[in-house]
Amino acid sequence: MERIFVTLLFLATSCLYAQKYTTKTGVVKFEASVPSFEEIAGENKTASAALDTATGDMAVLALMKGFRFKVALMEEHFNENYVESDKYPKATFKGKVTGLDVAKLTATGGSYTVSGDLTLHGKTKKVSDSAKISKSGDKIVVTGEFEVTPAEFDIEIPAVVSKKVADKVKITYSFTLAK
C-alpha cells in the first residue's frame, strides 16, 4: 500500500514537472568484441530514461533480460554466468548533465559532460562521458558512449574465454526524449 502511494506521489510530481523529458524505448548497446574473434554484442531497445532539463538530472534504467543477442547461447551465458540477471535484474544510471540549457540546444547538437553512478550486478561505479545532446522538433536526443571493465562490477570472465572477450566493454546509448 505504501509503495503504491509512493508511486502515485512520484507520478503526480513528474506530471507537475513540465521540464521532464522521457523515453521508454531508449537504446543501450554494449560490445566486448575482440578483433578476429566472434562478435560479442548485445542490444536493449526498451531502456527507460528521464531527463529533467531544469536541473540536468538524468536517470536511466535498463532491464538486463531486455538485452538481446544474435546468438542464443551468448544471451544465455550473459544472463546466467556474467550479469546474473535473475539475481540482479536491472542496470541503472543516476547522474547529471553539466551546464544543460534547453534554450541553447540546437539541431546539430553540442557536447555535454554526463557523470553519475552506474549500478549493475549489485555494484555501483562512478562513470563520466561526453554526450552529444541535440534538439529535433520538440524532442531532445542524447547519445554517447563510455567504457567499463567487467572487473569493476565483479563480473568474472573465465580464463578459457578471456581471450575472446575484450577487457574494456564499450557501452553506447541513444535516447530520444519527449516531454
Next chain:
Amino acid sequence: MKKKLTITLAVVLVLGAAAAYVYYGVLYKEGRNIAQEAATHTLPAAKLVETYTTNQQQADSLYLNKTIEVQGVVTAAQDSVLTVAGSVFCSFDQLPDRASLNKTVTIKGRCIGFDELFGEVKLDQCTIKP
C-alpha cells in the same frame, strides 16, 4: 578390406553428426520462441502490476523471464509498443495492430522485469492472442 572401409565410413558419419549437433544444437542453437511457447501464468494486467508494486523480489521469482499472458485494455499504442492497463509495457518484434487501442486484449510475452522510473512492468517479444 570392405569391412575396414565400412568402419571408417561409420566413424566419419558419427563424428560428423556429433560436430553438427554441437554446432547447431549447442553453439548456435535456436533461441526461445515466445510466440510458440505456452504461457506459464495468465492474469489480468492490473494484477501483474499490483504483484510487482507490492513485492518486487517475489514477483520476479514468479514471473521474470517467463512467458506470461496478460489481459487488459490497451491504453496506448506507439510504434512497436502497446501499453496495457496503463502500466504493462509490451514491446513487439512485429508492428502490432493499432486498431487494438482502447480494446480489451490478451497479450503473450516474456516478462523482463519492473521499471521503477515509470512504475511499469515490461514484456518483450509480445504477440496479441486472437
